[in-house]
Amino acid sequence: MSRPEPVPAAVHALAALLAVGLGALVGWGVLTLPEATGLQEAVSSQMDRSGVTHPVTAVLLNFRGYDTLLEVAVLLLALIGTWSLRLAPVGRSRDRPGLVLRELVRLLVPLLVVIAGYLLWLGAHAPGGAFQAGALLAAAGVLLMLAEVRPLSGLPPVALRLLAALGVAVFLAVALLVMARGRLLEYPVEWAGGLILAIESAATLSIGLALAFLFRGDEPRGIDDGGRGG
């Protein structure tokens, strides 16, 4: 890798000056903010209509579900973008994964899957939810890739694509179906809890798959070549 040309000291000084100035401006802005309680009261007054008891989940999946829908879609787009690129070649390491790594993975992966399910379920009434649970599933997938275990290698690539799109698909389907009784993403109060759990379950699987395959990088092509990790 070639090293770039050295940057003149004056440029460094100017950049430092700009950074300090911007920092001071942001600090001044934060310190002079008027006292406000934000939207806490608005959220807590509507909590019994949200279908969950944890205010963060109520905001993310119900009151501002639109933002979360777009976030899940952005992750899918990132995965599609990565799969569309040809990746730089990587030096193959000569060593096989060691005994310690393989045994650690054997112990950790089931634990990670259980904790992911727990966090997903916990999201309704305590900190947790789809992104955290999905990240744990992805961590399990990354560990499996490091240990060169491929539990998904039997799946055809199209199944992996469907799984990656599942989160957005379920979220969009729910968003559109509830329009029969109201407006986009306005869940009926009596179904809200179940709908949120369905969306979060699908999103957890897709987020876990997307993050793990972002780590792997290339696109799964055929059965021989593709579908590593979980």
Add this chain to the structure above:
Amino acid sequence: MDPVGSLSLVAIDWLLALAIVALAVGALSVRSLFTGVVLFIALGLLLALAWVRLHAPDLALAEAAIGAGLAGALLLAAARRLAGPAHPEGIGDDEQA
């Protein structure tokens, strides 16, 4: 809370804040990409603790799992690809594509 407890909490907050800034400076200024990524992961973990101290456990969970864990793994993988095929035992030796 008793005065000793609250004083030690203040000390922890200051240590956290200073360590986060120091790790950020370190992650940006070290020459080795690998060292930079490791410092970034450490930064993410301390940031998760900072969110806990700010009573935002949701953010702390997300930061620890995604910001420190997954982003760290992605950056390590990217750093290894940047190192190129000429360094087979370079960065992230324990991982195989």
